Amino acid sequence: MKYRKMPKSNDRLSALGFGCMRFPTTPEGKIDEDQSFAMLHAAYQGGVNYFDTAWGYHGEDSEPFVGRFLQQINRKQVYVATKLPCWLIKTREDMDEYLNKQLERLQTDYIDYYLLHALSKRTWKTVKDLGVLDFLKKAKADGKIRHIGFSFHDDYATFSRILRAFDWDFTQIMLNYLDTHYQAGIKGLKLAASRKVGVVSMEPLRGGKLVHSLPPEVETVWQKAGNHQSPLERAVAWVWNIKECSVLLSGMSTIQQVQQNIKLANKSKPETLSAKDLRTYSRARKAYLARVPYLCSECRYCMPCPLGVNIPAVLGLYAEARMFGDAPLNKKEYTMFISEEARAAQCSHCGACLPKCPQHIEIPHWMSEIKDFYAD
Ligand code: SF4
Ligand code: SF4
Numbered sequence: 001m002k003y004r005k006m007p008k009s010n011d012r013l014s015a016l017g018f019g020c021m022r023f024p025t026t027p028e029g030k031i032d033e034d035q036s037f038a039m040l041h042a043a044y045q046g047g048v049n050y051f052d053t054a055w056g057y058h059g060e061d062s063e064p065f066v067g068r069f070l071q072q073i074n075r076k077q078v079y080v081a082t083k084l085p086c087w088l089i090k091t092r093e094d095m096d097e098y099l100n101k102q103l104e105r106l107q108t109d110y111i112d113y114y115l116l117h118a119l120s121k122r123t124w125k126t127v128k129d130l131g132v133l134d135f136l137k138k139a140k141a142d143g144k145i146r147h148i149g150f151s152f153h154d155d156y157a158t159f160s161r162i163l164r165a166f167d168w169d170f171t172q173i174m175l176n177y178l179d180t181h182y183q184a185g186i187k188g189l190k191l192a193a194s195r196k197v198g199v200v201s202m203e204p205l206r207g208g209k210l211v212h213s214l215p216p217e218v219e220t221v222w223q224k225a226g227n228h229q230s231p232l233e234r235a236v237a238w239v240w241n242i243k244e245c246s247v248l249l250s251g252m253s254t255i256q257q258v259q260q261n262i263k264l265a266n267k268s269k270p271e272t273l274s275a276k277d278l279r280t281y282s283r284a285r286k287a288y289l290a291r292v293p294y295l296c297s298e299c300r301y302c303m304p305c306p307l308g309v310n311i312p313a314v315l316g317l318y319a320e321a322r323m324f325g326d327a328p329l330n331k332k333e334y335t336m337f338i339s340e341e342a343r344a345a346q347c348s349h350c351g352a353c354l355p356k357c358p359q360h361i362e363i364p365h366w367m368s369e370i371k372d373f374y375a376d
Contacts, residue, residue, distance in 0.1 A: 001047025002268050004246045006198025008169050009147060011079060011112070015240060016265035017050035017200065018043050018258075019251035020066050021057040031058055031065050039258050040069045044078070046262035050247050052081040052172075052200075054117055055088075055102065063105040071107055080106060081200075083117035083151060086127050095127075095135040099144060113200075114145035115172060120154040124162050133166055151202065152184055155299060159184040163191060170198035175245060176206050177238040177281045178288055182298075193244040200247045204239045209324045211235060218287045225280040233264060238281055240268035292319040294361045302353035302363060310342035311353060311363060318344075318370045334374050344370040 003012040023036040040051070051069075053062045063082060070080070082102055089095060103109065114136070116127060139145045147169035152159055163171065171192050173184040180186045192199050205211050211231040227234065239248045248265075252258050273281075289295070296315040305311055317338065321330040334343070347367035354363060 001049075001262065001265060003049075004270075006147075006170055006246045007193075007196035008198065011147075012049075013079060013247050014047055014049045014265065015246075015248060015268045016043075016048050016261050017052055017081075017247040017249040018048050019202070019249045020051060020053040020062045022251035022253045023058060023062070023065070024253055025058075029059075031061050033065070035255070036065065037069065037072075039252060039255050040066075041072075042255055042258045043252075043262070044073055046258070048262065048265075049078045050081065050113075050200075050249075051078055052113075052249055053106075054083040055085040055098065056117075063102060067105050067107040075108060079112040080108060081113035081115065082106065082111055083115040084127075084132075086116050086119065086123040086132075089127055089130060089132075092131045092135065095130070095132060096139075099135075099139055103144065110144055110146060112146045113170065114139070114148060115170075116150040118153050119150045119158075119162055120152075121158045124158070128165070136166075147198075149198075149200075152188075154183065155297070156184060156187055159188045160191060163188075163195060163197065168195075168197045170200060170246070172200040172202055172249070174203045175199075175201035175239055175242070176204050176210060176235060178206055178210060178285055179203075180285065189242065189244055199242075199245050200249055201239050201242075201245050202249045204248050204250065205232070205235050209320070209326070213324065213326055215288070215291060215323070215325055217290070218284050221280060221284045221287050225276075225283075227277075227280060232260070234281075234284075236261070236264050236268070237273065240265075241270060241273045243270035245270075288323050291325075292322045294319070294366065295359055296361060297359060299358065301356045301358060305347075306350060306352055307346045307348050308341045309344065309346050309367065310338060313338055313342065314344050314370055315361070315363075315366060318366070318373065321373065331374060344368075344374065347371070 002015040004015055005012060024032040026032050051066060053066045084095060084098055136148045140148060149168055149170035149172060150162060151172035173188055189199055214231055236248060239245060250261050252261060296312055298312045300312055302311045317334050321327060344367040347364060349364040351364060357363060
């Protein structure tokens with residue numbers, strides 16, 4: 001295994017981190033403990049020492065399960081990351097309660113890497129106003145957490161504001177070769193590095209979409225460049241090439257994935273891709289983006305829609321349908337993630353959103369097309 005450090009820590013972190021959110025499950029939807037323990041042990045034996053869980057993973061079963069795993073190994077040889085569920089926090093006392101319960105669930109006295117989970121403009125304001133920064137400082141001073149960080153899902157401006165608001169040890173951001181300009185993006189990565197904030201990358205495969213059913217024009221880019229690696233190899237090589245990135249998190253679901261990822265992590269090295277390689281990634285990214293007829297930056301200036309349409313979410317999911325072409329999965333996600341009242345079918349074509357969109361997206365037109373596509 002290859003190991004990397006974060007700027008403010010002497011911990012040697014495995015280049016591959018185990019994301020404990022996609023364990024195999026039983027027909028009843030519970031974690032399949034035999035298979036999942038085997039995967040965790042294979043990772044541990046293979047040198048993985050960063051295990052990332054969260055309060056809500058696997059319907060709250062992940063933390064207790066990871067806690068039982070910690071009892072089976074040498075706790076001191078691994079780093080445990082978990083997260084405060086910011087959207088559940090209503091008072092300052094809640095923060096202490098959640099952390100204490102998490103320590104209990106994980107059967108440990110300390111958490112190595114503690115994150116505010118999924119910060120966005122809204123959750124950040126809420127937890128900040130409730131005193132989260134004092135909570136974090138106190139928890140660190142008490143020895144309950146060793147490093148303070150946050151995971152993030154919003155735009156770059158929000159990322160920049162949060163990053164500058166505290167002396168963070170690390171951040172966890174979405175990093176893959178497609179989303180270089182999305183959410184925190186490469187700009188966010190560089191900003192974090194300039195402030196000596198460590199970076200953990202999540203979604204290196206964009207939820208698996210970068211390795212399944214490659215659109216023909218994207219595959220052509222790789223073939224023309226003489227790159228015959230597998231989609232998985234290309235995707236993780238891009239992330240590991242980034243020297244500022246300490247850990248690539250992978251939510252593995254099979255023992256084969258664990259073995260395959262360890263093999264790739266063993267070969268990983270920062271700054272090994274050539275300028276020509278990077279140009280090919282950039283062409284592949286453009287080939288994906290060319291499949292989408294608009295560029296929504298999720299700035300949300302168009303919101304709120306008087307009819308309740310969640311414009312950026314609807315446009316975002318439809319963009320994914322065009323990019324990856326996996327219509328059945330995408331249609332499932334549309335019904336799962338977008339409530340009926342917020343779907344394209346609600347659009348009355350009032351046009352109120354049109355002048356607010358800096359990208360000049362013909363939103364009502366796309367709402368009609370999207371409504372037909374999802375037949376909702
Ligand atoms: S045009 Fe449609 S999406 Fe835009 S504000 Fe009006 S109802 Fe909402
Ligand atoms: S204003 Fe335009 S770019 Fe911004 S979220 Fe709305 S549709 Fe997307």
